[in-house]
Amino acid sequence: MAEKVRFPDGREVDIHDFIAFMYGLSKSDVEVLHVLLQNGKMTTDDLAEKLNVTKASISKALNNLLDKGLIQREKAQAEKEERKGRPNYIYWVEKEKLYRKLENDLEKLAGTVKETLQKHTALEVVI
16 A cells, blocks of 8 residues: 555555656656665665566666665675776665655745745735
8 A cells, every 4th residue: 555645635645756847757766666665775686576567678777766865875795806898886865864854845835835835925015
């Protein structure tokens, strides 16, 4: 069952849709974020297998989530030190950090809305 966010007027929206709108995330981005929230630390291979998609589509979503500060990443320990090529990474959501980010971003958004409304009503008084 999907979790809902209730607005003051009673309307509800799925939490995933809300986060997608807030950060401009695609459906794929949200699916990856959800899997990481549910499963903890995972590699690109793990995520691709879990979601039954290509590593390329997972990489795109991971990069977008990283850019927006919604997930964390660290280099995976190489099994063989002489391994060449791209490093493997482990991805996860630091839940408390995500919650703080959401809270701070919502507070900033509320401040921006307030300022915009104040400017708008100030313009109406002058006109």
